[in-house]
Structures are given as C-alpha cells and as structure tokens.
Amino acid sequence: MRLYAVVAAGGFRRYATYRVATFAGVFTNTVFGFIMAYTYTALWDERPHLGGYDLSQAVTYVWLGQALLMTCAMMGGGFEDELIERIRTGDIAVDLYRPADLQLWWMAGDLGRAAFHLLGRGIVPMVLGSFAFELALPRDPLTWLAFLFAVMLGVVVSFAIRFLVALSAFWLMDGAGAAQMAMLAGMFFSGLLLPLNLFPGVLGEVARALPWSSLLQVPADVFLGKHTGWDLAGAYAFQAGWALALLATGRLLQTVATRRVVVQGG
Amino acid sequence: MAEEAITEASVEASGEASVEASVEARAEGVPAAEAWIPRVSRRAALRDGLRAYGLIVGMWMRSTMAYRASFVMTAFGNFAATAFDFVAILLMFAHVDALGGYSLPEVAFLYGTSATAFGLSDLALGSMDRLGRRVRDGTLDTLLLRPVPVLAQVAADRFALRRLGRIAQGLLVLGYALLTVDIDWTVTRALMLPMMVLSGAAIFSAVFVAGAAFQFWAQDASEVQNSFTYGGTTLLQYPPTLFAKDLVRGVTFVVPLAFVNWIPALYVLGREDPLGLPDLAAFLPPLVAVVCCALAGVAWRAGLRAYRSTGS
Numbered sequence: 001m002r003l004y005a006v007v008a009a010g011g012f013r014r015y016a017t018y019r020v021a022t023f024a025g026v027f028t029n030t031v032f033g034f035i036m037a038y039t040y041t042a043l044w045d046e047r048p049h050l051g052g053y054d055l056s057q058a059v060t061y062v063w064l065g066q067a068l069l070m071t072c073a074m075m076g077g078g079f080e081d082e083l084i085e086r087i088r089t090g091d092i093a094v095d096l097y098r099p100a101d102l103q104l105w106w107m108a109g110d111l112g113r114a115a116f117h118l119l120g121r122g123i124v125p126m127v128l129g130s131f132a133f134e135l136a137l138p139r140d141p142l143t144w145l146a147f148l149f150a151v152m153l154g155v156v157v158s159f160a161i162r163f164l165v166a167l168s169a170f171w172l173m174d175g176a177g178a179a180q181m182a183m184l185a186g187m188f189f190s191g192l193l194l195p196l197n198l199f200p201g202v203l204g205e206v207a208r209a210l211p212w213s214s215l216l217q218v219p220a221d222v223f224l225g226k227h228t229g230w231d232l233a234g235a236y237a238f239q240a241g242w243a244l245a246l247l248a249t250g251r252l253l254q255t256v257a258t259r260r261v262v263v264q265g266g
Numbered sequence: 267m268a269e270e271a272i273t274e275a276s277v278e279a280s281g282e283a284s285v286e287a288s289v290e291a292r293a294e295g296v297p298a299a300e301a302w303i304p305r306v307s308r309r310a311a312l313r314d315g316l317r318a319y320g321l322i323v324g325m326w327m328r329s330t331m332a333y334r335a336s337f338v339m340t341a342f343g344n345f346a347a348t349a350f351d352f353v354a355i356l357l358m359f360a361h362v363d364a365l366g367g368y369s370l371p372e373v374a375f376l377y378g379t380s381a382t383a384f385g386l387s388d389l390a391l392g393s394m395d396r397l398g399r400r401v402r403d404g405t406l407d408t409l410l411l412r413p414v415p416v417l418a419q420v421a422a423d424r425f426a427l428r429r430l431g432r433i434a435q436g437l438l439v440l441g442y443a444l445l446t447v448d449i450d451w452t453v454t455r456a457l458m459l460p461m462m463v464l465s466g467a468a469i470f471s472a473v474f475v476a477g478a479a480f481q482f483w484a485q486d487a488s489e490v491q492n493s494f495t496y497g498g499t500t501l502l503q504y505p506p507t508l509f510a511k512d513l514v515r516g517v518t519f520v521v522p523l524a525f526v527n528w529i530p531a532l533y534v535l536g537r538e539d540p541l542g543l544p545d546l547a548a549f550l551p552p553l554v555a556v557v558c559c560a561l562a563g564v565a566w567r568a569g570l571r572a573y574r575s576t577g578s
Contacts, residue, residue, distance in 0.1 A: 018486050020484050020487050024490040025489050027493055028489045028490065032500070034513070035497060035500055038508045038513075042365050042504075042507075043358055043365065046364070046365070176336075177336070181343070184346055187347070193354035194357050198358075198361065
C-alpha cells in the first residue's frame, strides 16, 4: 500500500514539474471556458431551464467541464500513451517482472496526476470564470466533499477505460486507433460538448447510461445539488459499478495478455 | 543530380529516416542557405523554401501512404472528432430555432467557412507546435545545420495528411449551409467565399507561425497557441452576437481572427456588423492576411535569432 502511495505522489510531482505547461493549459481552459459560457448563455437565454438547469447552473457546468477536462482525462492522454509504448517496445516485460501489480501501479500514478490536474488546472479557470459569470457554487461544505468523491470515482472510471485502451496494444501493436476512438467517445459522451440531459430521446438515455457520464455529467450534477440523499447514493453506485466492472475487465484482459508476452532472450 | 538523389532516397525508405536521408541528399547539391544570402536573392530563397517544403511534404505523404489502412482510419478519426462539434450544435438547435438571432443554416455557414479555413492552415502548418519539443530535446540544431530554411523544415515536419479529414468535414458543413441558407447572391458575394476561406487560412497560418515563434522562449507553452488556433476556430463557428463586445473587439483589432469569417460572412449574409464596421471591412481579409503573415515572419525571425541550443 505504501508503495502505491509513493507512486501516486510521484505522479503528482511529475506533472507539477512543468509550470509553464500548466500555465499554458490554464490559459487554454479559460479561453475555451469563456467561449462555451457565452454560447450556453445564448442557449439558456432562449430556453431558460433547459435540461433542468437555470442559467447560472448551465454556466457553472461549463467551468466544471473545463476544470475536470484534464482531471478526468476526458480526451485521453496521460499514462496510456506511455503504457502503449511500453507494450509496443517490449519494456512491458520489465514491468511484469516487478513486485508490484501492473494495474494498481498505473492507477496510483494516474490518481496522483488527476490530483495535480484538479488543483493546478481546475481551480484557476473556475475562479477566473467566476469573475465574469455568475456561478452556482454550493453553499454547503458537504456538497463540495460529495463532489470531490464523485470526481475521484470519475477518475477511476476514466482510468479503467484508458487501461483497456492501452491493453489493446497487446493485440493491435499500435494503440493510436483505439486511443482515438476512446478520445471521441470521451469527448462526446462525458457531456463535455453539451450536457447529456440535453441529448434527445434514446440517444440521451444511452449516453447517460454509458460509463463516460461518470467523468463529467455525474460529478457536475452532484456539484449543482441535483443528487441528494438516496439519489446521491444511486449516483455513486452507478459510478462505482462501472469502475468495478471496467477494472475487472481490465484485470481479466491483463491476465490473457500477459500470457501472450514472450521475452526474447539476448 | 540532387533531384535524383531525393526521389531515390524517398521512394525506398519511409518514416523519419527518409526525410533525414533526402534532406541531406538535397544538401549536397544546393549550397545556399536562407539567412546568409544577399537581399537580391530573397525571392529565390522563398522559392527555395517552398520547394523544400513541397519535397519534405511529398516524402511524408509517401510515408503515410505506406500504411494506407492506418491513414484511412486516422483521417476518419479526424473527420469524426470535428464532426462531433457540429453534432453538438445540431443538438442545441433541437431545442432552439435561433442562437443569438442566427438560424441553423447561418451558423452552419459560419462553421463551414471557419472550419475549412482552419483545416487548410492546420494541414499546412499544424505540426509547428512540435517546435517546443525540438528546442527541448535539441533536435532543432539538426535543422539549423541544413541549407534549407528552418521554417520550411519545421512546417513540413511530420506532415499529417490525415488532417484532410478536418477539411472534408468543414467543406461538408459549408456545402450544407450553401444549400439551405438564404443568401441574396451577387457576383461580389460569390467571390467573397473563396476569398474569405483562403485569407482565413493565411491568417490562421500566421497564428501558427507566431505561436511556434513564441515557443523559442517558452518551450512548454504549446498549449497557449491552441487557444488561438483551436479556440479561434471554435469561437468563429458561433455568431459574434453571442459574445461580449470587448471579446469581439479583441478578435477584430488585437488578434484579427474576425477577418477569417465573421466580418466577410456577415456581409455575405447581409447582416449588420456588431461593432458597426463599414461594409468596406468585408473586403479587407486579404490585406489583413498579408499584414499578419508579415508580422508572423518578423516574430519567427526574432525567435530564431533568440534561440539558444540546449547544448546536449
């Protein structure tokens, strides 16, 4: 357990090293936040209470999206590129030889990364956004805590998906195609482009049931106070259910995949 | 003689190696180098740069075509990634009839012109954000040693033909817009369309070059340029009436992205400019593009001159 805590701390520090990159990222998140917040303002001006949000909640949703974009790695990026490369080059053999669990090792690192991205990339754009727009920030500190827990579950779901993407490289050798598909799905079905409650009919129902909704839609609804009491427990159960199912699939796939690994001597 | 060496080298090899090999092959035959040549042959230097750009791009295209299935998939992925942007707009219009006073065909017109112009410049210069990485790991030094303009080399580096997917998506939306939008067509308005797409591509290209120049000072800041490129094209896809006046002023007078499509498109659509600019402004994009490219060139030269090798 101590080992994984160290790995997580390492993941945090690794991303914290690049200060200029973090600053640049914050700048970009803020610019996109502004563009989308203006768009949503026009949309909600036309149709107040669309999707059950009022204007300030809709704009808050935009800034939450920018805050969690990197944290929950909605568009991918992060550890999976590295893992794919290790699988392709064969370095994975060394990883399997280590006295640590492959899945837990990478998950610990990714949780550390997410923690940094939440602090380093999440807070500043939100604060800047709050200067220009009226945001619906929770008054109750418990709601903030509930939100943080939902974000953590979202990160785990996101990790589990990206771990599956990375493992596909055992069969495909080149993970670029799978990573791209995952990016598209993550961008669209997390609710980053448009809240999932605005998706019409069956598309909406399917989108809300898919694992990607754990990345943004569910944490945002917790933040906006849409889930309370048993409903909140249900939201957590939804996220945790997907997390467990996807992690278990990853574990299974890992077992199958490692049987395929052949270490060429030399 | 150099020519033959190039074709031979590039037909045989693929990937990075081919570019290295063939650019070096070229180096043997052509002695001149960009920065050290007298003013009289500036035009020759430009021609030389474009030729080098074309050669390197050609090489990357052949290398891409060696993995045809992969090319088709990644091009489709590029197409789909931007298509989702438009799907989000369609979903918005499932709830409303107009956004900021603009109908769906009008928004599609803005989207199509912005996406096509950006797609063209992204195809031509989209790899320039790798410059920071090259400065960091010291591989830029290799480019400096070659008697080919550095800008041409950096621009053509890892030329990504898959970005045709983005252009195709932009053109598709533009086609849809032209079929559905209600425009009072005149000859001037019809001519405006190719003019704005080409000038827009040039303006975005200037942003790419200026952004890359900035990376000479801040190597890790490649994301800042995303705000103006990807952020810019996203902004221009929506009507200017959605945004705060100050923001619109900023992208008109400071970073003149509004000339990519907003100002000329409003003229074509027969709409009032939100800043009250005269109709004449709609004819300015080519001029703005030229000025932007000149300024970007100056920034690039300043950046290149300020470059200090990592030494490793």
